[in-house]
Amino acid sequence: xxxxxxxxxxxxxxxxxxxxxxxxxxxxxxxxxxxxxxxxxxxxxxxxxxxxxxxxxxxxxxxxxxxxxxxxxxxxxxxxxxxxxxxxxxxxxxxxxxxxxxxxxxxxxxxxxxxxxxxxxxxxxxxxxxxxxxxxxxxxxxxxxxxxxxxxxxxxxxxxxxxxxxxxxxxxxxxxxxxxxxxxxxxxxxxxxxxxxxxxxxxxxxxxxxxxxxxxxxxxxxxxxxxxxxxxxxxxxxxxxxxxxxxxxxxxxxxxxxxxxxxxxxxxxxxxxxxxxxxxxxxxxxxxxxxxxxxxxxxxxxxxxxxxxxxxxxxxxxxxxxxxxxxxxxxxxxxxxxxxxxxxxxxxxxxxxxxxxxxxxxxxxxxxxxxxxxxxxxxxxxxxxxxxxxxxxxxxxxxxxxxxxxxxxxxxxxxxxxxxxxxxxxxxxxxx
Numbered sequence: 567x568x569x570x571x572x573x574x575x576x577x578x579x580x581x582x583x584x585x586x587x588x589x590x591x592x593x594x595x596x597x598x599x600x601x602x603x604x605x606x607x608x609x610x611x612x613x614x615x616x617x618x619x620x621x622x623x624x625x626x627x628x629x630x631x632x633x634x635x636x637x638x639x640x641x642x643x644x645x646x647x648x649x650x651x652x653x654x655x656x657x658x659x660x661x662x663x664x665x666x667x668x669x670x671x672x673x674x675x676x677x678x679x680x681x682x683x684x685x686x687x688x689x690x691x692x693x694x695x696x697x698x699x700x701x702x703x704x705x706x707x708x709x710x711x712x713x714x715x716x717x718x719x720x721x722x723x724x725x726x727x728x729x730x731x732x733x734x735x736x737x738x739x740x741x742x743x744x745x746x747x748x749x750x751x752x753x754x755x756x757x758x759x760x761x762x763x764x765x766x767x768x769x770x771x772x773x774x775x776x777x778x779x780x781x782x783x784x785x786x787x788x789x790x791x792x793x794x795x796x797x798x799x800x801x802x803x804x805x806x807x808x809x810x811x812x813x814x815x816x817x818x819x820x821x822x823x824x825x826x827x828x829x830x831x832x833x834x835x836x837x838x839x840x841x842x843x844x845x846x847x848x849x850x851x852x853x854x855x856x857x858x859x860x861x862x863x864x865x866x867x868x869x870x871x872x873x874x875x876x877x878x879x880x881x882x883x884x885x886x887x888x889x890x891x892x893x894x895x896x897x898x899x900x901x902x903x904x905x906x907x908x909x910x911x912x913x914x915x916x917x918x919x920x921x922x923x924x925x926x927x928x929x930x931x932x933x934x935x936x937x938x939x940x941x942x943x944x945x946x947x948x949x950x951x952x953x954x955x956x957x958x959x960x961x962x963x964x965x966x967x968x969x970x971x972x973x974x975x976x977x978x979x980x981x982x983x984x985x986x987x988x989x990x991x992x993x994x995x996x997x998x
């Protein structure tokens with residue numbers, strides 16, 4: 567996906583290895599030509615390669631497209647029925663070692679500060695044409711955990727790692743394309759339970775993030791046995807509880823209550839309305855902003871456009887015209903730079919909480935490990951409950967930024983495992 571960006575960069579005399587420049591260029595193209603513009607250019611390049619005879623198009627052809635950064639690009643590629651989105655995950659510390667400084671194998675950043683800025687920007691930018699890797703990860707069909715580092719001498723291990731990806735995911739995709747069943751590759755237990763968690767998450771009425779969780783006993787059959795012929799043949803599981811983030815039973819979800827929006831957003835807007843002058847420099851803060859989605863002016867400090875035919879998040883901040891201080895991000899609790907995330911004011915129980923509450927005393931101990939599968943890494947409040955409930959392992963798909971929760975789980979001797987495998991979006995396509 568970076569090929570057209572590098573071409574434009576060279577035409578403009580820019581450094582085509584400058585990450586920030588390429589990010590800016592990608593945003594500019596999506597802004598001017600539509601958020602799927604880069605995907606369209608990539609598809610045109612693939613068709614041109616076919617016409618030029620660079621590769622043949624048949625049932626064995628696999629085309630890999632690298633560097634998807636926006637959900638609009640994903641929607642464009644979804645027009646192809648055999649398109650699968652693979653999300654490659656690695657810990658931040660690992661990615662830093664790979665690209666920062668002269669000692670890295672492929673240095674892209676001279677200093678860690680440049681990497682931090684590019685990484686944060688990649689994850690999520692507050693406008694539709696920006697970098698949206700976090701959302702792309704959520705929309706992925708398969709997660710691959712790529713945290714290993716192979717020395718140059720270990721070519722055999724690198725090949726084995728890649729061949730495993732081909733066997734585990736590419737071959738079932740090709741079989742599904744040809745209408746064949748893949749009996750030798752049934753879904754793994756982790757894939758089955760994580761799919762259940764994602765299915766449960768769809769019941770949530772939360773306007774911010776829909777999260778699902780499943781608690782199950784997972785064990786290994788003991789005794790002598792022949793070599794496994796199918797994946798997880800000797801493992802077993804028993805689901806004991808499920809949950810999704812939702813307000814307590816008998817109360818009204820936020821979207822249907824008087825404020826008809828996320829209660830935390832309602833509180834943030836109430837806080838923001840009290841700021842008429844910037845507390846940093848004393849300059850008057852504007853009372854209106856233009857919605858970047860529909861172009862109309864919205865009066866009062868609101869997080870969402872007030873027009874019902876738009877009703878999208880306001881991407882432009884209410885900023886101090888003098889010092890650039892942002893009302894929602896820097897001043898109001900719940901913003902990135904403001905203390906207090908208003909998390910305790912959320913009216914909903916978290917998915918992990920609901921699943922833990924559903925555990926009866928009789929399932930507190932049993933054969934096998936008690937494992938919680940969750941679509942999103944638990945917050946610190948849920949981490950406390952997980953440790954208290956005696957859960958042995960947490961398997962998560964989407965990352966969460968609270969370092970405290972990871973520390974709570976580690977001190978509580980709860981094993982933390984990054985999910986790897988087929989997600990719910992492709993589960994029934996590959997295992998029909």
